[in-house]
Amino acid sequence: MKPDLFEAPDYYNLDELLSEEHKLVRDAARQWVKRDISPIIEEYAQKAEFPNQIIKGLAEIGAFGPYIPTEYGGAGLDQISYGIIMQEIERGDSGVRSTASVQSSLVMYPIFQYGTEAQRKKYLPKLASGQLMGCFGLTEPNHGSNPNGMETKFKDMGDHYLLNGAKLWISNSPFADIAVVWAKNEEGRIHGLIVERGMEGFSTPETHNKWSLRASATGELIFNNVCVPKENLLPGKNGLGAPLGCLDSARYGISWGAIGAAMDCYNTALRYAKERVQFGKPIAAFQLQQKKLAEMITEITKAQLLAFRLGQLKNEGKATSAQISMAKRNNVDMALKIAREARQILGGMGITGEYSIMRHMMNLESVITYEGTHDIHLLITGADITGIAAFQ
């Protein structure tokens, strides 16, 4: 792979809106990605393997629970810092960002928000340091966009719960030490349970042959009469709103992350267009290529403003789920379109692993599907503005 020459575009001087600490966090994450991700990621994506060795580095740059309070091992940063870290990591690879999103928003967040003090103390510091890795089981073979229909269930056996069912498409599952699993009780109410690797009847087979997020491990969670101790239930919240609260946090991070992938594609295409000569001129001199590049930077700038404002709202505790849906949908779609256009600017070179663009493009096909598909987020906006839900 080519050396990482990334220079971040900042067309509207957004840096001026960031605090000194935001920039320190951003520069550290950016430097780390250049040093530890860019040189290896293509190889791991090609061989479809998660690079285990990066876990320590991810923890050190604060990618695991940046907004979790310091007393639980988090970094105690604000939501904009969280967004910035996701942006920088996804600039490297969406699969690596997925690992960080899951750990932060889908595992640490529910334990912090819905867990007991004992659960927080037991798990959070180890999750923040990467000593423990987690995954989040909501999607099932028969229930993706409609998780409320889930079939995984648990029964109160007096001194423990008995868990049965299966989850599919679970990021990090093949190596996770713990899983935050959403299942229905006997009354059909959704609850979160912490399932630990090694519990009898619990297995996590890997899903192979993905063309997307190849450097991220995805798999199943299978529960065959798993005895889960009662103290592993997350008591703070139940019903579908509990997992959706986690998704809000992860989707917010994705709305920033996608900008990172888009920036990398744009920056690569811009550099290539200025260097590649055809018909005696750099291809950047042709109007068609300029149109592509000009539209890319316009869309990136719009997405940055959307994410930044959403970050302010999140910091104030005012961001609504519908606002988060809009940003996730818009920014991921923006990134995917930019990846496709950028790939064309590179011509044949665009399809090789010499450049990051095609990897980003393939990755973003997952990102536009997980955490609520592109369609579902549109329907959420539709329901929000009309008051009529069209997805049921």
Add this chain to the structure above:
Amino acid sequence: MKILVCISNVPDTTAKINFTDGDTKFDTNGVQFVINPNDEFGLTRAMWFKEKQQATVHVATVGDASVEPTMRKALAIGADEAIRINANPSDGFFVASQLAEVAKNGAYDLVIGGRESIDYNGGMVPGILASLLDMNFVNACISLEIDGNNATAIREIDGGKETLSTNLPLVIGGQKGLVAESDLRIPNMRGIMMARKKTLSVVEPIDANSTTKDTKFEKPAAKGAVKLVDNVDDLINLLHNEAKVI
């Protein structure tokens, strides 16, 4: 051991360089600033002394409030305290005079500067500083070991290396080699959080003259266009008759 690392805040090596005010001032617009690379090698070596020999490490910079992000980064990397001398770093003598005052007041055993900063490449601050402080001095230092009061330093010289033994208090002008490039540290989240609580004090400058003044900057001439030739004879012809190098 008390160490003072003198840090200069310089444009990132990839920054695009332009001048304003009739080519008398560097245009900082849109420029990213970083710790001067030679100073960063020194700071990283100081971290080693802190971790292995329990040294206390302070950093000092002459500059206005815009240099504070760079100082905060040094704190995030692990320096214990930062001191900003609130003045425009107008020339080498002025900067060295200000740093000498801070170094005197802090009674440091070791003062680490960079051999030169990559912005103006003056290369005089550590030398003037050593003379103002009346301390031993090793420039172009590529290795430093301290044992009690004794220091062993290696200096880069033309075509080789020179090993010196000297005593504290000592000033060095450091560079790559003090630590390897791969030893340079990215601030981690714990460091960034701790940096919040560390002292960054601002002191007013003492009276000192600038002995030089920038009157004009010029950029190197732009590179000429590349001429492609089809055969060796044409190449030789051009080198001989046009470039006149053979």
